[in-house]
Amino acid sequence: MPSLLDSLRDRKVRALAQAISLSENDPIGAAELFSQLGPVAPRYKIGLTGPPGSGKSTLIRALLDQAVAKGLRTGVIAVDPSSPFSGGALLGDRLRMQLPNFDPQQVFIRSLSSRGHLGGLSPGILTSLSLLEHYGFDLILLETVGVGQAEIEVMYLVDLVLVVLVPGMGDEIQAMKSGLMEIADLFLINKCRRPGAEALMSELLTMLASAPRFQEEGVWRPEIFRTEAIDGEGVSALFERLFSYREDPVLQTYLQNKQRRRLYYQVFQSVLNTFRVWTADALKPITLNPDQAFNAHELAQRVIGEVCRQERARHDAQPLEGNIADTLACGSASHPDITKRDSLPRAET
Amino acid sequence: MDKQKIRILIAKVGLDGHDRGAKYISQALRDRGYEVIYTGIRQTTDDVAKAAVQEDVKFVGLSLLSGAHNQLFPKVVEKLRELGAADIVVFGGGVIPADDIPFLLEHGIRAVFTPGTTTDQMEEFIRTVMEESA
Numbered sequence A: 001m002p003s004l005l006d007s008l009r010d011r012k013v014r015a016l017a018q019a020i021s022l023s024e025n026d027p028i029g030a031a032e033l034f035s036q037l038g039p040v041a042p043r044y045k046i047g048l049t050g051p052p053g054s055g056k057s058t059l060i061r062a063l064l065d066q067a068v069a070k071g072l073r074t075g076v077i078a079v080d081p082s083s084p085f086s087g088g089a090l091l092g093d094r095l096r097m098q099l100p101n102f103d104p105q106q107v108f109i110r111s112l113s114s115r116g117h118l119g120g121l122s123p124g125i126l127t128s129l130s131l132l133e134h135y136g137f138d139l140i141l142l143e144t145v146g147v148g149q150a151e152i153e154v155m156y157l158v159d160l161v162l163v164v165l166v167p168g169m170g171d172e173i174q175a176m177k178s179g180l181m182e183i184a185d186l187f188l189i190n191k192c193r194r195p196g197a198e199a200l201m202s203e204l205l206t207m208l209a210s211a212p213r214f215q216e217e218g219v220w221r222p223e224i225f226r227t228e229a230i231d232g233e234g235v236s237a238l239f240e241r242l243f244s245y246r247e248d249p250v251l252q253t254y255l256q257n258k259q260r261r262r263l264y265y266q267v268f269q270s271v272l273n274t275f276r277v278w279t280a281d282a283l284k285p286i287t288l289n290p291d292q293a294f295n296a297h298e299l300a301q302r303v304i305g306e307v308c309r310q311e312r313a314r315h316d317a318q319p320l321e322g323n324i325a326d327t328l329a330c331g332s333a334s335h336p337d338i339t340k341r342d343s344l345p346r347a348e349t
Numbered sequence B: 001m002d003k004q005k006i007r008i009l010i011a012k013v014g015l016d017g018h019d020r021g022a023k024y025i026s027q028a029l030r031d032r033g034y035e036v037i038y039t040g041i042r043q044t045t046d047d048v049a050k051a052a053v054q055e056d057v058k059f060v061g062l063s064l065l066s067g068a069h070n071q072l073f074p075k076v077v078e079k080l081r082e083l084g085a086a087d088i089v090v091f092g093g094g095v096i097p098a099d100d101i102p103f104l105l106e107h108g109i110r111a112v113f114t115p116g117t118t119t120d121q122m123e124e125f126i127r128t129v130m131e132e133s134a
């Protein structure tokens, strides 16, 4: 049987689907495995966010119609929240997105659960997006769960963030104002035939005019679109514009700057995620005893030492090329070697 | 296996538009900790199979009230096989006469749940299948 990597290189839909599962179930292992696919040319990625029910999935369906008509291949990832009680999830975005009789090579839709992940996205999202890039989709769409401070993560994953709003929710928009202004690259007023569309438009214009981020010279300022996603009104104009942006010099500069911040954030998150798993593994065999004379900080230092020692041992067993691993590895001469202290305390059982 | 990672696609094939049962099952399974993808009414058998592959589910649950189960359920099994996904387990539910059940089982439907089936019974089935494939 061909390996998962080979099947991915052969662009098998099933392999892509299974690789995304692996990224969700074992984010670190998957990131390591799929790094063997090598570097990939970045693909155009658009994030859609906005309050529940504003029409994000319906809009994606309308965008897919456009993409299919133009012969573009599109990969979609849609994230829905997991239930905090059962850990399960009811993923309903696909229901509104799927085109009848679709060609699975041309339209790939994958529903993911946030699995309690803080950012409102899913734990393996970075790797999953890069798998879609490797597969060679012309366009990648990412639908997030509603908006709020927590959903800011989406802006570090995609080129453009499209915020989908609907008329008649003035108060909610006021409440999320600062978050929205931070992440939005484009605004969309969906269900635009409803009363209140004009009011929403002027509210957004006022917000844009007063947000500090947009006041400087030559800066990218979000445009506002109107659509009726359910019957496609306004969607072809939006689609055309999304593709003409690539020739816009102001936007190009903006995207380049954004890419730097994105990479920083992605590396930062990757390090955190990795340490989160290592830490959980290191703590698993230990029964913490509040009576022992260690404070939390002191224990944490020992855990860090232990985690680094193990990782160091693994690197030594499997030397990486170049010396970046050595430069970055813990326990090097410039760091105090906390592993020399006693081993982790174990409570008497 | 971690329940949360078991993914199940629930779809309504055929022409009837009553999806209360399918939605109820979807919610019940969500509440038991499964990840459920609900794809709605009037799905073609081809689209259900293609969606199951893209969603990388372990199970596909088909619901149907219009009586065409003998034609439609086996078609999903066949299409999955064609897509190289014969390992995805198909089960069915709805108003299905007892006499039709052996036919469906012979054609690759792993279980048929008629009205009155409890969520516990469905979970038991899921658990059995997972143990087999572990």
Ligand SMILES: Nc1nc2c(ncn2[C@@H]2O[C@H](COP(=O)(O)OP(=O)(O)OP(=O)(O)O)[C@@H](O)[C@H]2O)c(=O)[nH]1
Pocket: A050, A051, A052, A053, A054, A055, A056, A057, A058, A059, A093, A096, A145, A146, A190, A191, A192, A227, A228, A229, A230, A231
């Ligand atoms: N009238 C009208 N209804 C719409 C429009 N777009 C979406 N809807 C309806 O609004 C409801 C929610 O649409 P979705 O596309 O599921 O919205 P969503 O933002 O993806 O929702 P969540 O994923 O739950 O946050 C559905 O009943 C849609 O049919 C529109 O342009 N006009």
Ligand SMILES: [Mg+2]
Pocket: A056, A057, A058, A092, A093, A143
């Ligand atoms: Mg949605």
